[in-house]
Amino acid sequence: MTRLILLGPPGAGKGTQAKILADVCQIPHISTGDILRNAKAQGTELGKKAQAYMDRGELVPDELILDLIRERLSQPDAQAGWILDGFPRNVTQAAFLDTLLQELNQTYDRVVNLEVPDNILVERMLGRGRKEGRADDTEQVIGQRLQVYRQQTAPLIDFYSKRQHLLSVDGDRSLEEVTASLKQLVAC
Numbered sequence: 226m227t228r229l230i231l232l233g234p235p236g237a238g239k240g241t242q243a244k245i246l247a248d249v250c251q252i253p254h255i256s257t258g259d260i261l262r263n264a265k266a267q268g269t270e271l272g273k274k275a276q277a278y279m280d281r282g283e284l285v286p287d288e289l290i291l292d293l294i295r296e297r298l299s300q301p302d303a304q305a306g307w308i309l310d311g312f313p314r315n316v317t318q319a320a321f322l323d324t325l326l327q328e329l330n331q332t333y334d335r336v337v338n339l340e341v342p343d344n345i346l347v348e349r350m351l352g353r354g355r356k357e358g359r360a361d362d363t364e365q366v367i368g369q370r371l372q373v374y375r376q377q378t379a380p381l382i383d384f385y386s387k388r389q390h391l392l393s394v395d396g397d398r399s400l401e402e403v404t405a406s407l408k409q410l411v412a413c
């Protein structure tokens with residue numbers, strides 16, 4: 226059973242690597258960013274509420290995210306394992322996840338932090354913005370997202386280190402090299 230929390234700054238390659246691993250392990254890749262972007266594209270109530278925060282590079286309020294995660298982790302396909310990408314994003318969400326997993330009789334077995342230096346992150350996100358046209362991959366919003374990461378998400382490194390769950394992987398290598406390291410850590 227693989228239940229993996231993938232941490233790391235925006236642009237670290239979490240989404241790309243999570244997709245590959247989810248495919249290898251045949252488990253769902255659960256990305257709150259993807260769920261929110263879909264909701265935004267479909268113009269749902271959630272999408273409308275989340276849009277302004279996402280466009281500014283800020284975190285969407287916890288109350289919009291927590292129900293969504295509860296519902297997603299309760300679905301049948303998530304009982305075989307999962308990879309979380311982009312959640313938790315702050316200490317409140319991490320504490321909520323601990324409680325939720327207890328309720329669902331689940332636990333995570335790995336937390337992996339993908340480490341990439343800031344200058345590389347900016348380069349990658351600007352490249353992605355040009356290629357995929359992601360609305361929040363512009364210079365100004367990238368700066369804001371990195372600041373939000375440092376203030377709100379980076380404390381999770383300490384949160385999970387204290388629980389002795391955290392492993393670090395150097396994300397500043399080729400896609401294949403990073404995948405190979407992750408596969409070694411995630412036996413499925």
Ligand code: AMP
Nearest residue numbers: 257258278279283284285290311312314
């Ligand atoms: P991502 O694709 O994970 O970089 O997420 C894109 C944007 O979606 C973020 O900048 C946030 O505005 C929002 N978002 C994604 N996941 C979360 C989360 N767990 N909590 C709050 N906001 C989130």
